[in-house]
Amino acid sequence: MTTLSPTPRSTLTRKKNRAATDRQALYDVLDAALICHLGLVLHGSPVVLPTGYGRDGDTVYFHGSTGSGNLRAAAEGIDVCLTVTLLDGIVYARSLNNHSMNYRCAVVHGNRCAVVHGNAKRVDSPEEKTHGLKVVTEHLAPGSWDYARGVTAKELASVVVLSLDLAEASVKIRAGEPGEEPEDEHADHIWAGVVPVQTTFGAPVTASYVPGGFAVPGHITRARGR
Amino acid sequence: MTTLSPTPRSTLTRKKNRAATDRQALYDVLDAALICHLGLVLHGSPVVLPTGYGRDGDTVYFHGSTGSGNLRAAAEGIDVCLTVTLLDGIVYARSLNNHSMNYRCAVVHGNRCAVVHGNAKRVDSPEEKTHGLKVVTEHLAPGSWDYARGVTAKELASVVVLSLDLAEASVKIRAGEPGEEPEDEHADHIWAGVVPVQTTFGAPVTASYVPGGFAVPGHITRARGR
Numbered sequence: 001m002t003t004l005s006p007t008p009r010s011t012l013t014r015k016k017n018r019a020a021t022d023r024q025a026l027y028d029v030l031d032a033a034l035i036c037h038l039g040l041v042l043h044g045s046p047v048v049l050p051t052g053y054g055r056d057g058d059t060v061y062f063h064g065s066t067g068s069g070n071l072r073a074a075a076e077g078i079d080v081c082l083t084v085t086l087l088d089g090i091v092y093a094r095s096l097n098n099h100s101m102n103y104r105c106a107v108v109h110g111n112r113c114a115v116v117h118g119n120a121k122r123v124d125s126p127e128e129k130t131h132g133l134k135v136v137t138e139h140l141a142p143g144s145w146d147y148a149r150g151v152t153a154k155e156l157a158s159v160v161v162l163s164l165d166l167a168e169a170s171v172k173i174r175a176g177e178p179g180e181e182p183e184d185e186h187a188d189h190i191w192a193g194v195v196p197v198q199t200t201f202g203a204p205v206t207a208s209y210v211p212g213g214f215a216v217p218g219h220i221t222r223a224r225g226r
Numbered sequence: 227m228t229t230l231s232p233t234p235r236s237t238l239t240r241k242k243n244r245a246a247t248d249r250q251a252l253y254d255v256l257d258a259a260l261i262c263h264l265g266l267v268l269h270g271s272p273v274v275l276p277t278g279y280g281r282d283g284d285t286v287y288f289h290g291s292t293g294s295g296n297l298r299a300a301a302e303g304i305d306v307c308l309t310v311t312l313l314d315g316i317v318y319a320r321s322l323n324n325h326s327m328n329y330r331c332a333v334v335h336g337n338r339c340a341v342v343h344g345n346a347k348r349v350d351s352p353e354e355k356t357h358g359l360k361v362v363t364e365h366l367a368p369g370s371w372d373y374a375r376g377v378t379a380k381e382l383a384s385v386v387v388l389s390l391d392l393a394e395a396s397v398k399i400r401a402g403e404p405g406e407e408p409e410d411e412h413a414d415h416i417w418a419g420v421v422p423v424q425t426t427f428g429a430p431v432t433a434s435y436v437p438g439g440f441a442v443p444g445h446i447t448r449a450r451g452r
Contacts, residue, residue, distance in 0.1 A: 095374055147416070195430045
């Protein structure tokens with residue numbers, strides 16, 4: 001088991017008991033969530049946008065259109081912050097001040113955010129660009145890579161793939177019961193507890209243009225359907 | 227019905243058909259989500275963190291501990307970006323390149339992010355600070371404000387409340403069926419459709435220290451329980 005090596009920037013400044021410096025916990029959070037929020041600085045101002053991503057070992061890949069100004073900026077090698085949050089519960093304490101949330105949150109900083117160009121004018125390989133796309137696709141839609149119609153050269157050229165290593169990352173988790181002040185511990189007239197929050201998948205909805213009677217493929221029902 | 231007045235920063239640079247410049251849509255997204263991701267620039271680098279929030283009219287409130295370096299920075303009046311995303315579905319197109327997500331996303335920029343001090347050394351009122359806390363609390367835990375033990379002066383002093391107006395905001399929504407290339411429209415051997423994604427609440431879990439037989443209060447079962 002490897003532990004993370006947080007830098008000053010990725011070290012949580014408070015509630016350190018919620019910081020689990022365990023690399024497996026980081027992997028688990030990154031693998032369990034569906035989208036991330038990507039932060040970057042544009043013209044001096046912060047911008048935060050949701051996007052898909054995927055993890056392969058100690059690398060996170062994400063992608064976007066070459067027409068996206070935000071991702072073009074990230075592709076220049078600027079600093080980014082990729083944050084993934086899973087909300088697990090609403091914590092009702094006896095006092096308002098101790099109301100809280102149960103959650104799992106991974107924060108990855110990167111000033112080495114690299115674009116995977118995969119075109120002949122640059123040095124890195126089309127193979128890595130295709131691999132990055134596969135990682136992102138399989139994270140969101142497991143099984144689609146082998147099932148759906150593949151990416152053409154023209155489509156590949158229209159996509160920016162970026163990679164971010166997990167060298168500078170932290171994970172923060174809050175779980176369990178409410179915290180209470182001593183003065184509230186015996187306030188037995190007030191309920192306290194946790195309302196669990198879950199992300200669930202509904203039954204797949206077949207597109208209108210698909211021929212009638214087409215069964216939803218097993219790779220979708222197994223991973224995402226019910 | 228008021229429409230938003232997006233600035234260059236809040237105007238979406240691509241897929242403009244997904245940008246609904248309707249203020250009600252912005253309100254709906256902000257009201258439906260549970261947490262936001264707050265971006266700010268610290269020491270020149272972007273930082274993105276999840277946090278609670280709440281909306282009152284055209285103001286978004288969020289809060290944190292006075293011990294939080296990130297929120298202390300925001301309290302200095304620096305630029306922030308508050309992003310709220312609801313993931314509604316995973317879109318399986320016939321081609322990998324058209325795989326997508328259905329989502330609703332609100333992005334609020336603010337360079338007038340204001341701390342609501344509510345202490346005697348500053349000019350603004352304790353009433354507004356308390357109001358901001360109420361808005362945030364009621365967003366996460368409707369009904370708790372009147373039910374739980376109230377905030378003491380000491381607790382109030384330990385919290386930073388910030389407000390952000392919705393002057394510079396945008397909302398982006400993707401819904402409906404997959405998009406397909408003309409070459410895939412008749413590829414009837416490939417399934418296509420949407421797997422809905424939902425956020426659901428589990429049955430409330432009463433804390434271990436609450437006396438046995440204590441029924442979960444109605445304001446919780448109505449808003450958050452099942």
